Amino acid sequence: MSELVTRAQITLLARQLHVPEDRVAHLERLGAKKLKDLREAMSHVMFDDNADVFRRVSMLVPIVPLPIVMPIVQRVCPPEMAGRAAGAIAVAHPKKSVSALTLVKPEYGASAAPFVDPRAVEKIAHLAPHPPVVAIAKELFKRRDYFTGGLFVDAATPELIKAVEAGIDDDEGMIRTGAYVYSGEVISNIVRVIIEASPDRIGRLVGTAANGPTDLRLASLSVLSRIHPELIAIAAEALVDVTDEALLADLFRTYVAEGAAAELFRFIGHMTPATLDILAANSVLQDQALLETVVRDLAANSDEGMWKGLLEVAERADTTIQYRILAAFISTEEGLPARLAHAATRQHLWPLLLRMLSKQDNKMQTSMAESWSGAMTSADHASFERCMSELHLQDALKSVRAALT
Numbered sequence: 001m002s003e004l005v006t007r008a009q010i011t012l013l014a015r016q017l018h019v020p021e022d023r024v025a026h027l028e029r030l031g032a033k034k035l036k037d038l039r040e041a042m043s044h045v046m047f048d049d050n051a052d053v054f055r056r057v058s059m060l061v062p063i064v065p066l067p068i069v070m071p072i073v074q075r076v077c078p079p080e081m082a083g084r085a086a087g088a089i090a091v092a093h094p095k096k097s098v099s100a101l102t103l104v105k106p107e108y109g110a111s112a113a114p115f116v117d118p119r120a121v122e123k124i125a126h127l128a129p130h131p132p133v134v135a136i137a138k139e140l141f142k143r144r145d146y147f148t149g150g151l152f153v154d155a156a157t158p159e160l161i162k163a164v165e166a167g168i169d170d171d172e173g174m175i176r177t178g179a180y181v182y183s184g185e186v187i188s189n190i191v192r193v194i195i196e197a198s199p200d201r202i203g204r205l206v207g208t209a210a211n212g213p214t215d216l217r218l219a220s221l222s223v224l225s226r227i228h229p230e231l232i233a234i235a236a237e238a239l240v241d242v243t244d245e246a247l248l249a250d251l252f253r254t255y256v257a258e259g260a261a262a263e264l265f266r267f268i269g270h271m272t273p274a275t276l277d278i279l280a281a282n283s284v285l286q287d288q289a290l291l292e293t294v295v296r297d298l299a300a301n302s303d304e305g306m307w308k309g310l311l312e313v314a315e316r317a318d319t320t321i322q323y324r325i326l327a328a329f330i331s332t333e334e335g336l337p338a339r340l341a342h343a344a345t346r347q348h349l350w351p352l353l354l355r356m357l358s359k360q361d362n363k364m365q366t367s368m369a370e371s372w373s374g375a376m377t378s379a380d381h382a383s384f385e386r387c388m389s390e391l392h393l394q395d396a397l398k399s400v401r402a403a404l405t
Contacts, residue, residue: 003259003260003262003263004179004218004219004221004222004225004260004263005032005182005222005226006028006031006032006035007028008032008150008179008180008182008222009032009035009036009039009182010024010025010027010028010035011147011180012039012147012150012151012180013027013035013038013039015147016039016042016043017042032182036182043117043118066096066099066100066103067103070100070103070104071103074104074105074108079108079111079112079115080111080112080115081115082108082112082115083111083112083113083114083115083116084115084116084117086112086116086117086120090120090121090123090124094123094124094127095127097124098124098127098128098129101128101129101132101133102129102131102132104132104136106132106135106136106138106139107139109132109135109136109139110136110139110140110143110145110148113136113140113145113148113152114145114147114148116152118151118152118154118155121152121155122154122155125155125156125157125160126157128160130159130160130163130167131163133160133163133164134163134164134167134168137149137164137167137168138167138168138170141168141170141173141177144173144176146173146176146177146179146180147180149173149177149180150177150178150179150180150181151180153177153178153181153186153190154181154182154183154186156190158189158193161189161190161193161194162193162197165193165194165197165198165201166197166198171201171204171205171208172208172212172216174205175205175208175209175216175219175220175223176216176219178190178219178222178223179218179219179220179222179223181223184226184227187223187226187227188226188227188228188231191223191227191231191235192228192231195231195234202234202235202238203238203241203242205220206220206224206235206238206239206242207238207242207243210239210242210243210247210248210251211247214254214258217251217254217255218254218255218258218260221255221260221263221264221267222263224267225263225264225266225267229270230270232267232270232271233270233271233272233275236267236268236270236271236272236275237272237274237275239275240275240278240279245282245283248278248279248282248284249282249283249284252264252282252284253284253290256290256293256294256297259297261293261294261297261298261301261306262297262298262301262303262306264309265294265298265306265307265308265309265310265313266303266305266306266309267309268309268310268312268313269305269306269307269308269309269312270309271309271312276312276313276316277316279313280313280314280316280317281316281317285313285317285321286321288324291321291324291325291328292324292328292331294310294328295310295325295328295329295332295336296328296332298310299332299336299339304343304346304347305347307340307343307344307347307349308347308349308352310325311349311352311353311356312352314352314356315352315355315356319359319360322356322359322360323360323364326356326357326360326364326368327364329368329371330367330368330371335375337368337371337372337375338371338372338375338376340353341372341375341376341380341384342377342380344380344383344384345377345379345380345383345384350383350384350387351387351390351391354384354387354388354391354393354397355391355393357397357400358393358396358397362399365397365399365400365403366399366400366402366403368400369399369400369401369402369403369404370403372404373403373404376404381404384404388401
């Protein structure tokens with residue numbers, strides 16, 4: 001799971017516990033999934049502790065007319081208490097809860113929202129009227145409370161997503177909220193609905209992120225690196241359309257400097273050939289120190305999905321850049337060439353790797369093969385030989401075969 005997602009889960013956990021992030025930063029080592037499970041377990045305990053009290057409160061709902069009680073509640077009841085009670089009421093009286101929502105002022109609703117049990121939201125989301133939900137969401141964005149919005153996105157129906165997209169013009173807010181959504185599947189569904197409902201919006205979103213501050217750029221990458229491949233292709237095309245070479249290079253440097261190379265190349269790995277060509281021609285790849293940083297960062301990451309992006313770009317770059325990347329592979333101390341060979345077999349990356357290697361001189365080919373020698377499995381050798389035969393590279397890679405045998 002993405003390091004950016006792990007950071008987001010730390011932020012959410014700190015907010016839930018009402019402590020500074022540095023108090024829980026040591027828990028990053030648990031990873032995003034375990035942090036999410038921990039946060040949800042704590043949330044369930046917090047809500048369940050008061051379940052009986054709020055269940056008794058919910059028994060009054062059928063008795064008191066909503067048009068009379070709701071204005072009074074919003075004047076005398078603290079939003080935290082109303083939010084916590086709302087969960088029990090929603091479960092016991094879903095239709096009444098929906099009716100009550102139409103009577104809630106957006107400011108009050110936004111103040112109460114952080115204290116609503118997400119489990120209850122899931123049970124009534126399909127009934128929720130769009131206008132009050134959009135109004136509350138706009139107020140949350142106005143307050144820059146993207147954390148709360150991210151917690152409830154899982155329950156949003158396609159129709160509600162369309163309503164929010166049409167009713168909220170805050171591109172930055174949508175990006176930042178998306179970064180706090182854990183599920184890549186949920187984010188993909190949202191992005192797909194947005195693209196279908198408003199095709200130009202994706203260009204606005206990626207353009208806003210590209211021209212924004214570092215934290216917004218990282219939020220955008222967290223979102224885009226986790227959506228479905230066909231959606232990444234669309235987003236990447238929009239990105240190169242709304243940026244020039246200098247801005248694209250600056251964006252690239254930001255991601256590498258912030259330790260997000262793995263997410264970056266996971267995103268790049270699903271770009272279309274035309275988009276990859278644009279990136280491969282960018283002058284940022286001439287920076288040798290940057291390339292070495294990229295390889296070191298990827299070497300420290302266990303996700304094999306990132307290698308496709310790097311090799312796709314490298315194959316389209318000039319031979320000098322390819323040489324530098326291969327040299328960086330060989331110079332790492334983490335056994336990277338062997339890991340790369342294993343990944344090439346499992347992820348079907350040998351064609352990319354061997355086409356790039358075939359353009360190098362005998363010295364580089366031999367060095368790469370020697371770094372593989374003794375580390376390749378029988379499956380690696382079989383995949384390597386099969387790929388060489390299919391691509392008719394036996395003559396071009398004589399040095400590699402000789403060093404391996």
